[in-house]
Amino acid sequence: MREIFAIVLLLAMVIGAVWNVNHLDGIIHDITELIDEAEALASQGEFEKSANTIHDASQIWQGSSSYTSILLRHPEIDSCSDALSELYGEICAGDFNRARGAFEKVRAHLNGIADMEHLSFGSVF
Secondary structure (H helix, E strand, O other), X not given: XXXXXXXXXXXXXXXXXXXXXXXXXXXXXXXXXXXXXXXHHHHOOOHHHHHHHHHHHHHHHXXXXXXXXXXOOHHHHHHHHHHHHHHHHHHHOOOHHHHHHHHHHXXXXXXXXXXXXXXXXXXXX
C-alpha cells in the first residue's frame, strides 16, 4: 500500500511540474509576442502604439503575479518587471536606437526565467 501511495505522489509531482512549465511557457510566449510586435511598431516610428503594446505585455506580467510570486524567485520577478518598465520609458522617449537594448534585455530576462524552470540534467543533479 505504501508503494502505491509513493507512486501516486511521485506521479502527481511530475504532472504538477510539467503543468507549471507549460503554464509559465504560455505566459512568456504571450509577453514575447507582444514585445516583438512593439519592437516592429517602434522600428516604424509608431511609438505610441508600441508603448501601448508594451503596456499590454506588462499587464500580462503583473496579472500573473499571483502565480509567479509563488513559483519564481523574487529577484527574477523584480528584474523582469524593471526591464519592462525601462523598455516602456525608452519607447515613450521616442528613441528606437536606445530601446533596442531594452528590448533585448526584456527578452533575456524572460528567456532566463524559462530556462531556469525547465527540467534539465543539470537542474536535477
